Amino acid sequence: MSDTAAQRAPTACVLVIGNEILSGRTQDVNLNYIAKGLAERGVRLMEARVIPDNADIIVATVNGVRAKYDYVFTTGGIGPTHDDITAECIARAFSVPLVLNEEIHRMMLKRYPPGGLNEARLRMAYTPQGASLVPNPIQGPPGFRIGNVIVMAGVPRIMQGMFDAIRHELNGGPPILSRTVNCPLAEGVVAKGLGEIQARYPELDIGSYPTFGRGAPETNLVLRGTNTARLADAVGEVVELVRSLGGKPTEL
Amino acid sequence: MSDTAAQRAPTACVLVIGNEILSGRTQDVNLNYIAKGLAERGVRLMEARVIPDNADIIVATVNGVRAKYDYVFTTGGIGPTHDDITAECIARAFSVPLVLNEEIHRMMLKRYPPGGLNEARLRMAYTPQGASLVPNPIQGPPGFRIGNVIVMAGVPRIMQGMFDAIRHELNGGPPILSRTVNCPLAEGVVAKGLGEIQARYPELDIGSYPTFGRGAPETNLVLRGTNTARLADAVGEVVELVRSLGGKPTEL
Incomplete structure (x- = not known):
């Protein structure tokens, strides 16, 4: 690729977060979907990394790449279980608290029957302070965006729905x-x-x-x-x- | 993952080298194959990166990760065309010259009819000084290994053949x-x-x-x-x- 072209177009990095990719249990397909979408929007995907569900690694990696690229897209780790630590890691990376997002909270109160919104599910209503939401047209709670970091689900059809919901907002160059x-x-x-x-x-x-x-x-x-x-x-x-x-x- | 388990097992990083993955043209399947094989051998895959066919980026990334992990596996960029720059980048990363490998040269002289071993194909006979070969049981020239870096083809069935040829040599821990x-x-x-x-x-x-x-x-x-x-x-x-x-x- 020519350096001039690389300099002109906005750049991006994808972070695939999840032990299941590194263990070989799961074949990642999210990177390819995002890569195609970014090319259409004229955003140059410069790098992708697959990293484990490890807080220190996630925080350090997010901070390294968000300083380097115009956009960072993360996939995975926003569910209700103990290994879903992406939201708290992004908050740490941005040095902001993780706060209850009223909009997600209302959505969840509507979605679950009385008593269904347990402590684990409620975790999904927390986002880093200052984050805006990334709609989830498929199922479950939304993703979020803070600064140049866009945080999406790991389940491919949900990730695709989220990416499609925000792709038009990306400031791209001419389509590649x-x-x-x-x-x-x-x-x-x-x-x-x-x-x-x-x-x-x-x-x-x-x-x-x-x-x-x-x-x-x-x-x-x-x-x-x-x-x-x-x-x-x-x-x-x-x-x-x-x-x-x-x-x-x-x-x- | 627990830190104690992570410390005990040998660690690895996979570098997927190729614009075609970042552009979305090609769905990578090599990472998943290597990941499964490493788990069987008790080697813990800590990270994977997809990087473009850009010499400075390849050299810097290889040097960053080879200092950090026990094994680094690269895929892609060892063919005969202008965008196949992995061998020369690995040589630069190790500060050794790229030299004609007599064994590969002999293989290629046998394989091609007189005149078929053109300048472009001959490039594939060059490896970093001190590298040992990684057999290619499928088709085309072998990969190579220098230090803790194992360099393989990008075409999945060739990469799989190379990985299968050397997986028994990996010093792993107990299978995961x-x-x-x-x-x-x-x-x-x-x-x-x-x-x-x-x-x-x-x-x-x-x-x-x-x-x-x-x-x-x-x-x-x-x-x-x-x-x-x-x-x-x-x-x-x-x-x-x-x-x-x-x-x-x-x-x-």
Whole structure:
């Protein structure tokens, strides 16, 4: 990726919080969903980290990345159990108290039958002082936002609902467009010419991904950038390169 | 997770290197495979990071995490194209030159027909000075290991072959065992009792994961640790807790 493009677009980091990802119990799918959504909004995802349900690690990591990127998205750890410590950690990171959020409290009083709002569930009504809410259109209590940190659930369909509810509010740059040319050639065959094209289009991010789906080696050549015309020119050069090497290019 | 258990077991970090993960083009599945394998070997995966194909970022990240953990596993960026810069970055991180590896060179001379081993492919024969090879039983050149850093391919089936080829060499602790109790109760119902059980078994890592597969709320309660007897005792308490709350527990 070119440094100029990276500097222009707002940046983001995703923190996936949860022992279940690090233990291998759960395959994370939230990062991919957020990554696609950020690209559409013109926000450049620079980094993602998966960290355990450990308060000191969460606090230190949040403070490290929120100083570095325009947006930080966290997933996981906002439920009612002992391992759900994200809200208190974010409060610690921002050095503010964790306070009962009246709006969430009212929602929960409505949701649960008398006696159902036990102590554990009530924990989910606490947010860091000064946080605003991230709507949860699916099920359960909302997420929240404080400063540039957006805190969402870990369950994928709930996380997706929350992200979709706030994505339009993100201050992005122009959308990052992507075009993919498939060719029936091994990566090593196109590598040299592709590198030359990348050098001529430093503002684009050109990637090469081998695939073996149909038995013989194929390569997907992915071009990304914000300038439609330059992207089209580079795609034209890639198509020409593939043809000149005896392959039949197909745009996916 | 208890601090004592975390201190006893060797630790690891996974670095997923590749713009394609951060752009959302590709759903990473390598982390999950490595995570499961490390748990079996008794190596505790403490952190994972997804970082872009950017030399300065790769070098700084590798140097940060290799000082902190017993093992660092990287995936991605060892192919023949311009965006494959992992080997040169690892060399820079270790302050050693990148040198032609005679063993890989011989393999490649055998593999390609005369003239097929072009300049781009030859790049894959270079490894940091002092590196040993990580066999690639699937296709293409091997990965390598230098110090505590193990460098593997990004294509999942190749990465899996490499990881399987070296996993027996890892100096692990006792395997991290996992047992899961499913219950037809919402997380908020079991939360209090579960937290009390966690407090009585600080050496275990007890997690709670809501699921909505069959319409009504269910919760999977996952208990992890290295001591079979203590794990069995805790599972017994969890089963008893679920029954006492009117749910029918099922061990998965």
